[in-house]
Amino acid sequence: MIFADEPAxxxxxxxxxxxxxxxxxxxxxxxxxxxxxxxxxxMDTEWAELRGQTSYTPGTVHPxxxxxxxxxxxxxxxxSRRLGVLRRARRRPPGRALRRSQAGTPDHADRxxxxxxxxxxxxxxxxxxxxxxPIAAASSSKNADLLLRQVxxxxxxxxxxxxHPLIRPGLTLxxxxxxxxxxxxxxxxxxxxxxxLVAAAELQAAPEGCFVVxxxxxxxxxxxxxxxAALGVARLADTxxxxxADADLVVRSLDEVSRPALAEGRLAxxxxx
Numbered sequence: 001m002i003f004a005d006e007p008a009x010x011x012x013x014x015x016x017x018x019x020x021x022x023x024x025x026x027x028x029x030x031x032x033x034x035x036x037x038x039x040x041x042x043m044d045t046e047w048a049e050l051r052g053q054t055s056y057t058p059g060t061v062h063p064x065x066x067x068x069x070x071x072x073x074x075x076x077x078x079x080s081r082r083l084g085v086l087r088r089a090r091r092r093p094p095g096r097a098l099r100r101s102q103a104g105t106p107d108h109a110d111r112x113x114x115x116x117x118x119x120x121x122x123x124x125x126x127x128x129x130x131x132x133x134p135i136a137a138a139s140s141s142k143n144a145d146l147l148l149r150q151v152x153x154x155x156x157x158x159x160x161x162x163x164h165p166l167i168r169p170g171l172t173l174x175x176x177x178x179x180x181x182x183x184x185x186x187x188x189x190x191x192x193x194x195x196x197l198v199a200a201a202e203l204q205a206a207p208e209g210c211f212v213v214x215x216x217x218x219x220x221x222x223x224x225x226x227x228x229a230a231l232g233v234a235r236l237a238d239t240x241x242x243x244x245a246d247a248d249l250v251v252r253s254l255d256e257v258s259r260p261a262l263a264e265g266r267l268a269x270x271x272x273x
Contacts, residue, residue: 014131014133014209014263014264014265015131015133015209015210015211015229015262015265016133016134016203016205016206016209016210017133017134017135017136017199017200017203017205017209017210017211018128018133018134018135018136018210018211018212018213019135019136019137019138019196019199019200019203019210019211019212019213019223019228020121020125020135020136020137020138020212020213021137021138021139021212021213021214021215021216021219022137022139022141022144022147022148022182023139023141023144023147024215024216024233024235025118025121025213025214025215025233026117026118026121026122026125026137026147026148026151026173027115027116027117027118027121027147027148027150027151027173028115028116028117028118115147115150115151116151117151117156117173118235118254119156119160120253120254120255121233121254122151122153122156122160122173123162123254123255124213124254124255124257125173125176126164126166126167126176127259127262128262129166129176130166130259131259131262131263133262134178134179134203134205135176135177135178135179135203136177136178136179136180136181136199136200136202136203137174137177137179137180137181137182137199138181138182138195138196138198138199138212139182139183140182140183140189140190140195141182141183142182142183143183144180144182144183145174145180145182145183148172148173148174148177149172149173149174150172151172151173151174152170152171152172153166153167153168153171153172153173153175153176154167154168154169154170154171178203179199179202179203181195181198181199181202184198186198190216190218190219190221190222191217191218191219191221191222191225192222192225193207193222193223193225193226193228195222196210196212196222196223196226196228197226200226200228207226207227207228208227208228210228210229211223211228211229211230211231211248211267212226212228212229212230212231213231213233213254214230214231214232214233215232215233215234215235215242217241217242217244217245218245220232220242220245220246220247221245221246224245224246229248229267230245230246230247230248230249231247231248231249231250231251231257231267232245232247232249232250232251233250233251233252233253233254234250234251234252235252235253239252248267249267249268249269251269255270256269256270257269257270258270
């Protein structure tokens with residue numbers, strides 16, 4: 001467990017708000033998958049000779065990694081550089097690859113296979129609600145609401161053999177939110193804390209009483225700049241990047257976060273509670 005500064009431990013005060021990024025934290029959406037498919041096609045064809053010189057494998061390009069917002073092409077390029085692809089190709093991915101990464105439009109997201117909730121994330125949201133902590137979504141994506149609305153909790157519960165009093169027929173993941181500031185036209189994006197501060201205000205919670213759940217270093221930096229506790233989800237084993245961004249706790253799955261500690265206003269692993 002890593003605590004960077006005091007807001008990560010609130011003791012008897014408890015947390016007053018939980019703020020979640022969406023794409024890559026709560027849902028595995030079509031946005032990244034479209035880009036991943038484009039890169040996979042390139043690595044199987046015109047970049048095939050480079051494949052053995054990079055760290056690329058289909059498994060390293062995991063859905064949910066590239067945000068669904070307006071910075072998606074740049075994020076795709078950054079992900080390619082981390083894999084060593086662009087360094088070997090000495091150029092950015094061709095325009096067609098990045099254009100395909102824009103496939104996360106509402107029409108695309110409506111496809112039944114397009115949006116999937118991360119099971120650990122839904123369980124964690126339900127546990128957060130059970131601890132009487134209000135929750136908000138804060139994503140730069142204009143499509144975040146649509147993605148959350150695609151997750152039917154009753155269907156999810158049946159698939160996961162989950163029984164929970166909050167889950168009723170017709171309820172979606174969006175319905176569990178107490179506030180949603182996703183897609184707002186704010187003058188500054190992450191790592192500026194503005195979107196998280198707006199979310200805290202709509203939850204009527206002081207920033208110091210909130211924690212943020214993010215999967216990107218910029219999100220961790222934004223949370224800390226806003227004086228909030230930062231919980232990093234390293235779904236791609238990118239723990240080091242999140243730690244270096246001053247995350248208070250980094251886990252591979254939200255199932256690793258202690259529920260009793262959460263209710264006490266602490267971020268801790270289940271083995272450390």
